Amino acid sequence: MAWNQPGNNGHDRDPWGSSNNNSGDSGGNNNKGGREQGPPDLDDIFRKLGKKLRGFGGGNKTPDNTGGSKGPAHNGRYVTLVAAAVVIVWAGSGFYTIKEAERGVVTRFGKFDRLVQPGLNWKPTFVDHVIPVNVESVRELAASGVMLTADENVVRVEMNVQYRVTDPERYLFSVTNADDSLRQATDSALRGVIGKYTMDRILTEGRTVVRNDTQRVLEETIRPYDMGITLLDVNFQAARPPEEVKAAFDDAIAARENEQQYIREAEAYANEVQPRANGHAQRILEEGRAYKTRTILEAQGQVQRFAKLLPEYKAAPEITRERLYLDSMERLLSHTRKVLISDKGSNNLMVLPLDQLLRNASATDATGKATSSSSLLPLPPLTKPAAGSVESSSSDTSSSGSVMDQRRANAQRGSTTRVGGE
Incomplete structure (x- = not known):
C-alpha cells in the first residue's frame, strides 16, 4: 500500500506532514508538526476540479463490479486531458x-x-x-468625373494616383478609411484645379500644368490628416468632352488644327519667298548700279570721242559729215531685214519682207539647217549719196529719226541715191 494512499483511517503517512482532510475544510491540507506546507499535488488539484464539475452534473456514480463505485480520480483524468488539449490548441492557434x-x-x-x-x-x-x-507595394487610385472649366464648359477628366503606405499605424487608425479619404481628396483637388483653366488649355498644352497643380493641392489636403501614406506620382490620363457634344467638339478641334496647319504653311511660304525676293531686290539694285556706271562711262566715252572728232570736223567738214553718215547707216541697217525701195519719178513705195522670205527659205531647206540672211539676200553696198534718195526703215524709233534727218539733208542738196536690189 502506498504511503500517501487516501483513506488510511486517519493515519498520516505523508513524510512532509500533509494529510487529506475529508471533513470538508477549505484548505484540504494541514500543516502538522510546525513544518511548512510542501508543493501542491497536481492529482489533488485536478481531483477537486473534477468534484466540482461532477457537482454541476448531479454527482452520479457508476457502480463497479465489486459493488462499489468508481472514485473521483478516474473522472479527473478525463477533465485534465480535455483541459490540456484545450490549452495546446489555444497555444498552437497563436x-x-x-x-x-x-x-x-x-x-x-x-x-x-x-x-x-x-x-x-x-x-x-x-x-x-x-x-x-x-508597405512596399505601389497602390493605385483612379479618379474621374465630369467637371466644369473656367470658361463654363464641361469636360470629362481621368486621373491616376500612385501611393505607398509608410506608417501602418497611422494608415489604419488615423482615419476611418485611408483609401476612401484619399479618393475624396483627389476628387476635390482635381475639380478645384480644372475649374481654374479653360477647356482648350486642358485639352491641349495645359496637361502638364494641371497634373502638377493637382499633385501639389492633393499633398496639401492630406497632410493635416496624417494618414501614413506617401504620394509617388499623379498621372493625368485623359481629358475629353462629354459624349453629347463630342461631334461638335471634334469639328472645333479639326478647325483649330487646320488653322495651325495653314499658319505653318504660310510661314514656310514666307520663309521661302522672302529670301528669293531679297535676292531679286539685291540683283535689281546691282543691275541699277551697273547700268548707272555703264551709262556714265559710255557718255564719257562719247564726250571724249566727239572731243577728238571736233578738230577733224573743223579741218574737213564735208568728209567728216559723210563718214559719220556712213557709219550711222551701217549701224542702223545691220539690225533690220526690211528694205524700202523708192522708184524715181514715182510715188509708190516698195517694201520687201525679207524676214518672212528668210523664214520660208529656212523651213524648206532640205538639209534642215538654217541659212544666214546675208548669204540669201545680200544687202547692197552703200554708195555715195549723189543723185537719188533711198531710206531704210527700222523698228527702232531712234534709228528712224536718224534716217529722216539724213533724208531731209539729202533733199536739200537735191541729190538722189538708189540702194537695194531689183
Whole structure:
C-alpha cells in the first residue's frame, strides 16, 4: 500500500506532514508538526476540479463490479486531458507569419499595442489581433468625373494616383478609411484645379500644368490628416468632352488644327519667298548700279570721242559729215531685214519682207539647217549719196529719226541715191 494512499483511517503517512482532510475544510491540507506546507499535488488539484464539475452534473456514480463505485480520480483524468488539449490548441492557434513586404499591426482588446516585423510570431488568441499591412507595394487610385472649366464648359477628366503606405499605424487608425479619404481628396483637388483653366488649355498644352497643380493641392489636403501614406506620382490620363457634344467638339478641334496647319504653311511660304525676293531686290539694285556706271562711262566715252572728232570736223567738214553718215547707216541697217525701195519719178513705195522670205527659205531647206540672211539676200553696198534718195526703215524709233534727218539733208542738196536690189 502506498504511503500517501487516501483513506488510511486517519493515519498520516505523508513524510512532509500533509494529510487529506475529508471533513470538508477549505484548505484540504494541514500543516502538522510546525513544518511548512510542501508543493501542491497536481492529482489533488485536478481531483477537486473534477468534484466540482461532477457537482454541476448531479454527482452520479457508476457502480463497479465489486459493488462499489468508481472514485473521483478516474473522472479527473478525463477533465485534465480535455483541459490540456484545450490549452495546446489555444497555444498552437497563436502562431502566425508576417510576409517580407508586410508589417503586422497588433491590437490588444482593440487598442494598438505594437508593430510586428516580418517572420514567425506568436500572439495570445482572443486577446491580441494582428492586421498585416503591405508597405512596399505601389497602390493605385483612379479618379474621374465630369467637371466644369473656367470658361463654363464641361469636360470629362481621368486621373491616376500612385501611393505607398509608410506608417501602418497611422494608415489604419488615423482615419476611418485611408483609401476612401484619399479618393475624396483627389476628387476635390482635381475639380478645384480644372475649374481654374479653360477647356482648350486642358485639352491641349495645359496637361502638364494641371497634373502638377493637382499633385501639389492633393499633398496639401492630406497632410493635416496624417494618414501614413506617401504620394509617388499623379498621372493625368485623359481629358475629353462629354459624349453629347463630342461631334461638335471634334469639328472645333479639326478647325483649330487646320488653322495651325495653314499658319505653318504660310510661314514656310514666307520663309521661302522672302529670301528669293531679297535676292531679286539685291540683283535689281546691282543691275541699277551697273547700268548707272555703264551709262556714265559710255557718255564719257562719247564726250571724249566727239572731243577728238571736233578738230577733224573743223579741218574737213564735208568728209567728216559723210563718214559719220556712213557709219550711222551701217549701224542702223545691220539690225533690220526690211528694205524700202523708192522708184524715181514715182510715188509708190516698195517694201520687201525679207524676214518672212528668210523664214520660208529656212523651213524648206532640205538639209534642215538654217541659212544666214546675208548669204540669201545680200544687202547692197552703200554708195555715195549723189543723185537719188533711198531710206531704210527700222523698228527702232531712234534709228528712224536718224534716217529722216539724213533724208531731209539729202533733199536739200537735191541729190538722189538708189540702194537695194531689183
